[in-house]
Amino acid sequence: MFSCRRLGGGLVQAGGSLRLSCAASGFTFDDQAIGWFRQVPGKEREGVSCISSSDHSTYYIDSVKGRFTISSDNAKNTVYLQMNNLKPEDTAVYYCASVGAYFTASYYCKSRGMNYWGKGTLVTVSS
Helix, strand or coil: CCCEEECCCCCECCCCCCCEEEECCCCCCCEEEEEEECCCCCCEEEEEEEECCCCCCEEEHHHHHHCCCEEEEEECEEEEEEEEECCCCCEEEEEEEEEEECCCCCHHHHCCCCCCCCCCEEEEECC
């Protein structure tokens, strides 16, 4: 199971920053693909950024490249998403997720084929 936190307020102005974290319990990240996904009402959940231990690859959706950074601390079983220069279109409920890793980070982010999902946390970016 995942326990998620949001460092910083859930409502930020455009250009601001937030860091999301998810700590896992009951399993370790050593052999996992882990990622961050987001969803807005009426739209499909999309993969924002993923890491895969199978090939140590990372993936970012084009709209967040250069602004978001995914990282993990395997000793703490925690995954982070540092979000900088936030834009109103980043407003969404963000979820962390993981699955046993066999494929690339891109595969998992695009397929949304994850087994374990954390509870979402709302991020609202005002213009």
